[in-house]
Amino acid sequence: MLVLAIIAAAFSLLGIYDLLQTEHAVRRNYPIIGNLRWLFEAIRPEIRQYLIEGDNEEAPFSRAQRSLVYARAKNEGSELAFGTLLDVYGEGYEFMAHSTRPAPLADPATFRIAVGGAACTKPYSASIFNISAMSFGSLSANAILALNKGAKLGGFAHDTGEGSISRYHREHGGDLTWELGSGYFGCRTADGNFDPVAFREKASAEQVKMVEIKLSQGAKPGHGGILPGAKVTEEIAAARGVPVGEDCISPARHRAFSTPLEMMEFITQLRTLSGGKPVGFKLCLGHPWEFMGIVKAMRETSVRPDFIVVDGAEGGTGASPLEFSNHIGVPLREGLLFVHNTLVGAGLRDEIRIGAAGKVVSAFDIAALLALGADWTNAGRGFMFALGCIQSLTCNTNTCPTGVATQDPTRQRALMVEDKAERVASFHRNTLRALAEMIAAAGLEHPSQIRPHHLVRRVGDSEVRLFSQLHTFLEPGELLDGKSGRDFYSHAWELARPDSFALPTAQSYRKFAAS
Numbered sequence: 001m002l003v004l005a006i007i008a009a010a011f012s013l014l015g016i017y018d019l020l021q022t023e024h025a026v027r028r029n030y031p032i033i034g035n036l037r038w039l040f041e042a043i044r045p046e047i048r049q050y051l052i053e054g055d056n057e058e059a060p061f062s063r064a065q066r067s068l069v070y071a072r073a074k075n076e077g078s079e080l081a082f083g084t085l086l087d088v089y090g091e092g093y094e095f096m097a098h099s100t101r102p103a104p105l106a107d108p109a110t111f112r113i114a115v116g117g118a119a120c121t122k123p124y125s126a127s128i129f130n131i132s133a134m135s136f137g138s139l140s141a142n143a144i145l146a147l148n149k150g151a152k153l154g155g156f157a158h159d160t161g162e163g164s165i166s167r168y169h170r171e172h173g174g175d176l177t178w179e180l181g182s183g184y185f186g187c188r189t190a191d192g193n194f195d196p197v198a199f200r201e202k203a204s205a206e207q208v209k210m211v212e213i214k215l216s217q218g219a220k221p222g223h224g225g226i227l228p229g230a231k232v233t234e235e236i237a238a239a240r241g242v243p244v245g246e247d248c249i250s251p252a253r254h255r256a257f258s259t260p261l262e263m264m265e266f267i268t269q270l271r272t273l274s275g276g277k278p279v280g281f282k283l284c285l286g287h288p289w290e291f292m293g294i295v296k297a298m299r300e301t302s303v304r305p306d307f308i309v310v311d312g313a314e315g316g317t318g319a320s321p322l323e324f325s326n327h328i329g330v331p332l333r334e335g336l337l338f339v340h341n342t343l344v345g346a347g348l349r350d351e352i353r354i355g356a357a358g359k360v361v362s363a364f365d366i367a368a369l370l371a372l373g374a375d376w377t378n379a380g381r382g383f384m385f386a387l388g389c390i391q392s393l394t395c396n397t398n399t400c401p402t403g404v405a406t407q408d409p410t411r412q413r414a415l416m417v418e419d420k421a422e423r424v425a426s427f428h429r430n431t432l433r434a435l436a437e438m439i440a441a442a443g444l445e446h447p448s449q450i451r452p453h454h455l456v457r458r459v460g461d462s463e464v465r466l467f468s469q470l471h472t473f474l475e476p477g478e479l480l481d482g483k484s485g486r487d488f489y490s491h492a493w494e495l496a497r498p499d500s501f502a503l504p505t506a507q508s509y510r511k512f513a514a515s
Helices: 002-020 025-029 033-052 063-073 141-154 196-203 234-240 260-273 288-301 322-327 332-345 363-371 381-387 417-441 487-495 506-514
Strands: 094-096 112-115 124-127 129-131 176-180 208-214 225-227 248-250 279-283 307-311 353-357 376-379 455-460 463-466
Touching: 002 025, 002 033, 025 033, 063 381, 063 417, 094 363, 124 129, 124 208, 129 141, 129 417, 141 381, 141 417, 176 196, 196 208, 196 260, 208 260, 208 307, 260 279, 260 288, 279 353, 288 332, 288 487, 307 332, 332 353, 332 363, 332 487, 363 376, 363 417, 363 455, 376 381, 381 417
Parallel strands: 129 376, 176 208, 208 279, 279 307, 307 353, 353 376
Antiparallel strands: 094 455, 112 124, 225 248, 455 463
């Protein structure tokens, strides 16, 4: 009876409070039961994910995609019983054409690409499938430990993200791509400028295989970032080279260079300071003439980045402003194709490798990007799923239920490093094994042989087209003679300036827009 009395009193107090509060009209009109609205709102994502969402409904990754990663990470079979669940007659359906004479099955261990141009004295043999940029701070210490140990076990690269190289990146010795953002974390002066001495010290480490300048990222291109001071712990401060407890700011643009020509000088400086390691840059494509200006600067200075990573607007492992996630930046395939075509048209494609990142979870995802011009692919959220991420969509709340995207020590202790490292390595291995089977069926012996005519997309109820028919592909050197018949590319090339990222004149822009 006492318990019932306490419960009744609690509900009575809640009802009185609901009647007197002035913030929520529903609770004033429907005391007590009105609170159910907020309860259902709170558990709506879980209810939708587990009970309502269709297997192939992407939000942002479908249950089928997540299940595929979980199965491969745990070395479980990913076979599909009773046929595909996809609508093969629906517009947008894609497939790879197979050969009547399949090739022998290739060894996935050979699926690597050499990164490093003529000016690079320490080229890197990179896997065609690597871990995309995710910083310590955005991810937990245990997540970083597991990812890097998985990379070590599987022989592939782990991008540090712009949060620099933490002690958790170093512990297991997995290959690192050091991402250098506009905050120059890990190699910055007290006033936030680039510190060449600190950079040389860290970049010379054997574990650092490549250096990547981040111009922009798919999640929020053209937008800086702030890690609130409350989240800047001693460990994060030590990794980034910032004061403990103070807001950690990533500016929207770099201070070390302000023009494409200056950017080429910075690339040369980083390559020299790193001892000749591959240096490149990452961007989510924006104004086409700006990237073409960078390419013109390459030609004018004879400086070549060793690689370019194209990040799609659909990417993003953390939280971003809604408008940036939904409406800023070029999606990966269009951005990748533009970067590939520009380098081909400028006669530079053979000298520069291209990586691609954005919603890569399956062997077919990799094949599609290689067909459009990529040399290798990166995945962020795919490897998060391998760590145990359940897509709870709480990355920005510090309450990640699986310990992946949180700095809460209690939550992240649930992520067991040894077990998850094995899963990271297994996901990588089994995905490349599936790719080996796909390309063998297509009559190919290596992923580098995948071309646009190997992939097909349905464009209507009764029509399919090869990728080579759907997309524009420039000829080598086509942009250089000024006679290119591709109006979009030729007009953008005309606008591009190696000495400035500035907007073109209004008259020139109108000509481009009309194309």
